[in-house]
Amino acid sequence: MRKFTQLDGLVAPLDRANVDTDAIIPKQFLKSIKRSGFGPNLFDEWRYLDHGEPGMDHAKRTPNPNFVLNQPRYEGAAILLTRDNFGCGSSREHAPWALEDFGLRALIGVSFADIFFNNCFKNGLLPIRLSKPEVDELFAQTLQQPGYRLRIDLKAQTVTRPDGKVLRFEVEAFRKHCLLDGLDEIGLTLRHADKIREFEARRRFEQPWLFA
Amino acid sequence: MLRTLYDKLWESHVVHQEEDGTALLYIDRHLVHEVTSPQAFEGLKLAGRKLWRADSVVATADHNTPTQGWERGIEGIEDKVSRLQIETLSTNIQAFGALSYFPFRDPRQGIVHVIGPEQGATLPGMTVVCGDSHTSTHGAFACLAHGIGTSEVEHVMATQCLLQKKSKSMRVLVNGQLGKAVTAKDIALALIGQIGTAGGTGYAIEFAGSAIRGLSMEGRMTLCNMAIEAGARAGMVAVDEVTIEYLKGRPFAPREDQWDRAVAYWRTLGSDAGAQFDATVELDASRLQPQVTWGTSPEMVVDIAGAVPAPEDFSDPVKREGVARALQYMGLTPRTPLTQIKIDKVFIGSCTNSRIEDLRAAAGIARGRHVAANVKLALVVPGSGLVKRQAEAEGLDKIFTDAGFEWRQPGCSMCLAMNADRLAPGERCASTSNRNFEGRQGNGGRTHLLSPQMAAAAAIAGHFADVRELLS
Numbered sequence: 001m002r003k004f005t006q007l008d009g010l011v012a013p014l015d016r017a018n019v020d021t022d023a024i025i026p027k028q029f030l031k032s033i034k035r036s037g038f039g040p041n042l043f044d045e046w047r048y049l050d051h052g053e054p055g056m057d058h059a060k061r062t063p064n065p066n067f068v069l070n071q072p073r074y075e076g077a078a079i080l081l082t083r084d085n086f087g088c089g090s091s092r093e094h095a096p097w098a099l100e101d102f103g104l105r106a107l108i109g110v111s112f113a114d115i116f117f118n119n120c121f122k123n124g125l126l127p128i129r130l131s132k133p134e135v136d137e138l139f140a141q142t143l144q145q146p147g148y149r150l151r152i153d154l155k156a157q158t159v160t161r162p163d164g165k166v167l168r169f170e171v172e173a174f175r176k177h178c179l180l181d182g183l184d185e186i187g188l189t190l191r192h193a194d195k196i197r198e199f200e201a202r203r204r205f206e207q208p209w210l211f212a
Numbered sequence: 213m214l215r216t217l218y219d220k221l222w223e224s225h226v227v228h229q230e231e232d233g234t235a236l237l238y239i240d241r242h243l244v245h246e247v248t249s250p251q252a253f254e255g256l257k258l259a260g261r262k263l264w265r266a267d268s269v270v271a272t273a274d275h276n277t278p279t280q281g282w283e284r285g286i287e288g289i290e291d292k293v294s295r296l297q298i299e300t301l302s303t304n305i306q307a308f309g310a311l312s313y314f315p316f317r318d319p320r321q322g323i324v325h326v327i328g329p330e331q332g333a334t335l336p337g338m339t340v341v342c343g344d345s346h347t348s349t350h351g352a353f354a355c356l357a358h359g360i361g362t363s364e365v366e367h368v369m370a371t372q373c374l375l376q377k378k379s380k381s382m383r384v385l386v387n388g389q390l391g392k393a394v395t396a397k398d399i400a401l402a403l404i405g406q407i408g409t410a411g412g413t414g415y416a417i418e419f420a421g422s423a424i425r426g427l428s429m430e431g432r433m434t435l436c437n438m439a440i441e442a443g444a445r446a447g448m449v450a451v452d453e454v455t456i457e458y459l460k461g462r463p464f465a466p467r468e469d470q471w472d473r474a475v476a477y478w479r480t481l482g483s484d485a486g487a488q489f490d491a492t493v494e495l496d497a498s499r500l501q502p503q504v505t506w507g508t509s510p511e512m513v514v515d516i517a518g519a520v521p522a523p524e525d526f527s528d529p530v531k532r533e534g535v536a537r538a539l540q541y542m543g544l545t546p547r548t549p550l551t552q553i554k555i556d557k558v559f560i561g562s563c564t565n566s567r568i569e570d571l572r573a574a575a576g577i578a579r580g581r582h583v584a585a586n587v588k589l590a591l592v593v594p595g596s597g598l599v600k601r602q603a604e605a606e607g608l609d610k611i612f613t614d615a616g617f618e619w620r621q622p623g624c625s626m627c628l629a630m631n632a633d634r635l636a637p638g639e640r641c642a643s644t645s646n647r648n649f650e651g652r653q654g655n656g657g658r659t660h661l662l663s664p665q666m667a668a669a670a671a672i673a674g675h676f677a678d679v680r681e682l683l684s
Contacts, residue, residue: 015530015533016530016533016534016537017530017531017534018409018410018509018534020509020647020649022628022647022649022650022651022652023649023650023651026651026655027628027629027630027652028630030247030275030630031247031276031291031293031294031296031297031630032293032297033250033251033254033296033297033300034251034254035251035254035362045650045651045655051655054293055293083530084410084530085409085410085413085443088409088410088443089345089441089647089649090344090345090628090647091248091343091344091345091359091360091361092247092248092361093248093251093343093361093362093363096361111410111413113410113413113443114379114413114414114443114444114445115345115358115359115360115361115440115445118360118361118364119361119363119364122361122363122364123363172232172233172234172377173230173231173232173234174230174231174232174234174375175234185363185367185375186259186261186366186367186370186371189236189367189370189371189373189375190370190371192227192228192236192373193371195227195228195236196227196236196238196264196371196372196373199227199238200238200265200372203238203240207337207474207477208470209335209465209466209467209470209473209474210240210335210338211267212267212311
């Protein structure tokens with residue numbers, strides 16, 4: 001997994017609550033058997049005026065000029081600013097894959113849906129929860145100041161605004177550790193293989209009907 | 213120490229715990245389908261890993277499968293990308309193994325959350341995971357069941373464990389007697405209307421109270437299925453006689469010599485009297501009315517006697533903006549009574565409402581009546597091949613087709629429209645599924661969620677209607 005330590009990135013504001021994973025990456029793109037290449041179809045129904053299907057030439061499609069990520073001032077954004085309950089709905093990991101493939105490395109919002117939140121950490125994408133007033137201020141500043149950037153430091157658990165104000169965020173110690181070092185979780189878990197076998201043997205004895 | 217059902221399920225599966233409380237949870241059952249597994253199998257292959265426990269895996273193809281043209285076999289899947297994904301699942305299961313695989317066209321194939329319980333592959337006390345958010349369904353059997361992403365699918369495949377932080381606990385108490393034609397779906401929608409789609413975020417919900425005890429297993433599955441729409445990864449119901457009765461004789465239920473021992477354990481799977489919950493929400497079943505969603509989030513819901521709201525009804529500016537956008541997308545005018553909204557299509561199916569009881573309820577309304585002329589398509593998609601066979605044995609297929617519904621092959625179908633069943637832009641659908649998000653049932657499609665009875669009533673009337681007026 002890709003490490004996440006620090007990031008100095010351009011911010012794009014997506015001013016909506018309850019952005020669901022169907023909106024992040026519509027179902028027709030879930031037919032792929034790969035885990036890359038979803039970026040061009042991120043927010044497909046909002047980003048393009050025509051209907052998208054897998055295999056289309058994106059250069060020939062009609063972008064929706066009103067959609068925030070199509071506005072020139074947000075080109076190259078690495079941080080997406082959003083509201084409450086981002087990533088709700090379907091568990092599709094294609095959502096963080098698409099966000100990451102598009103070039104986003106961090107998300108800042110008031111809250112995230114559980115499964116989506118988990119999936120982000122597996123893909124080097126950092127979801128940051130801040131308070132509503134903090135998020136409101138970030139929206140206001142992003143809209144007012146073209147080229148608005150934020151500095152994120154995972155180790156220090158801080159987001160630093162251009163005016164120098166530092167916002168602290170919470171992240172679970174274990175997730176932070178994995179993300180800072182880009183650790184392979186399967187490899188980490190397999191260090192406990194003996195414990196898993198022991199647990200399994202006990203379970204097989206106590207509840208044999210769970211084992212074929 | 214008094215424990216909740218969630219505490220019991222959690223504690224009985226912890227293999228190891230990190231200092232910050234992150235636990236390695238043992239997984240008993242892994243349900244696998246074609247959409248969220250190919251990248252996980254690919255990851256295993258690249259790392260030279262095998263399945264830790266192939267006999268924990270039950271697999272099926274459901275999301276992409278067509279609901280007609282089965283006689284043409286795999287060639288009948290006209291979408292080549294879909295076909296490749298379905299074939300890839302078969303190739304992977306062949307290479308890696310599984311307890312059971314119900315491929316496309318197998319008589320037992322169906323929606324993964326319908327076939328797990330149907331086969332007895334979902335048993336009380338289990339941890340159940342699947343790369344699908346509606347895995348919460350299985351909590352109806354006092355399981356700890358939730359959806360996971362594809363990286364986690366690979367993690368479970370390789371280690372039989374999942375890294376998890378314990379959630380907070382919420383008890384949803386539903387007491388009182390449900391009115392006629394008021395269903396588990398209405399409880400779920402009313403709850404989401406009350407607490408919002410993020411109301412359960414960070415919680416595992418236990419549904420309790422006399423109205424829950426009065427539900428069949430099908431009803432409990434409908435309710436737990438929708439826990440995720442309230443933001444909770446897991447929903448659950450304690451074991452009782454209804455649970456045990458349902459499981460008796462299922463193919464993967466404990467054999468005779470182990471049955472009594474299993475049942476004795478299962479009976480311990482409920483919250484201790486007086487156990488503490490982090491939150492409690494109460495609903496009075498006797499006051500619930502049939503529900504219909506009007507917007508693009510399941511929390512945008514009203515009683516059938518209600519009307520579409522206006523943005524100015526909401527004080528929070530983000531919410532007001534969300535309501536305005538939803539009204540525009542849905543093509544609705546504020547204050548329109550629900551019963552005046554005409555529909556174009558009807559979908560009865562999905563992991564929420566495609567079980568035999570759902571089909572019986574809808575058929576009960578359709579019997580001797582006919583789908584309204586303005587309804588272009590009324591689809592009935594059974595949850596599994598076995599549900600379909602049972603329904604046909606009871607003559608339900610005939611009732612539906614006589615009434616002008618189409619009777620199809622099982623699968624996820626128009627719940628998420630990955631196959632050919634979908635809405636055209638602007639079409640309005642009365643749907644028994646679980647999500648009314650923008651584009652969910654097809655680009656530009658407009659989805660209204662309701663119960664099977666209410667969907668049948670809407671099909672007959674051509675607009676939303678109070679099903680109770682059709683009952684004699």
